[in-house]
Amino acid sequence: xxxxxxxxxxxxxxxxxxxxxxxxxxxxxxxxxxxxxxxxxxxxxxxxxxxxxxxxxxxxxxxxxxxxxxxxxxxxxxxxxxxxxxxxxxxxxxxxxxxxxxxxxxxxxxxxxxxxxxx
Amino acid sequence: xxxxxxxxxxxxxxxxxxxxxxxxxxxxxxxxxxxxxxxxxxxxxxxxxxxxxxxxxxxxxxxxxxxxxxxxxxxxxxxxxxxxxxxxxxxxxxxxxxxxxxxxxxxxxx
Numbered sequence: 632x633x634x635x636x637x638x639x640x641x642x643x644x645x646x647x648x649x650x651x652x653x654x655x656x657x658x659x660x661x662x663x664x665x666x667x668x669x670x671x672x673x674x675x676x677x678x679x680x681x682x683x684x685x686x687x688x689x690x691x692x693x694x695x696x697x698x699x700x701x702x703x704x705x706x707x708x709x710x711x712x713x714x715x716x717x718x719x720x721x722x723x724x725x726x727x728x729x730x731x732x733x734x735x736x737x738x739x740x741x742x743x744x745x746x747x748x749x750x
Numbered sequence: 751x752x753x754x755x756x757x758x759x760x761x762x763x764x765x766x767x768x769x770x771x772x773x774x775x776x777x778x779x780x781x782x783x784x785x786x787x788x789x790x791x792x793x794x795x796x797x798x799x800x801x802x803x804x805x806x807x808x809x810x811x812x813x814x815x816x817x818x819x820x821x822x823x824x825x826x827x828x829x830x831x832x833x834x835x836x837x838x839x840x841x842x843x844x845x846x847x848x849x850x851x852x853x854x855x856x857x858x859x860x
Binding site: 675738743 | 801849851
């Protein structure tokens, strides 16, 4: 079964750090671009970051650039998002998603992990 | 900053047809933006409906179709059903590896 499972979410104070993980199974993780997408409570989806299959190329949304770092360990089939200098507005459900290339969708998605940043 | 705009809400009668659109403030949406459409019900992860402008995802009924209409990406739902009532999101590649979601359209079927 193709599956992505996120973990690492929780409650953190403003200015703090958190590391999210996303473990893949059932597909060739090391061949796919991986993305993080977030959704604040009651709000829409927001693209956060992406990483190339070999981890050599990364891209970030302006809202997280310089604070978040995406990286991966293909030997462990795991994607990470290191989040530093967290702000209240980073509060959201964080989803990881796989994408083969530009012509394919974000699919599959994980079930999400909730990050809550308190003031 | 690139902004992707969708209708915040739309209403359609059961059995009717509705077209939701996806617009870019920086110019026209084309197939080069690889538009994707997602359906999301409350508490659930997004479900892929359409990708690469007009390719229907596996298992998606042919009531759902994607296209470029004028200068926007479009999702058309024909024969609307009660369980089509949920949120719809488009996402496009805006360049340099960056993707941008629209704000979503809340569809009501009544």
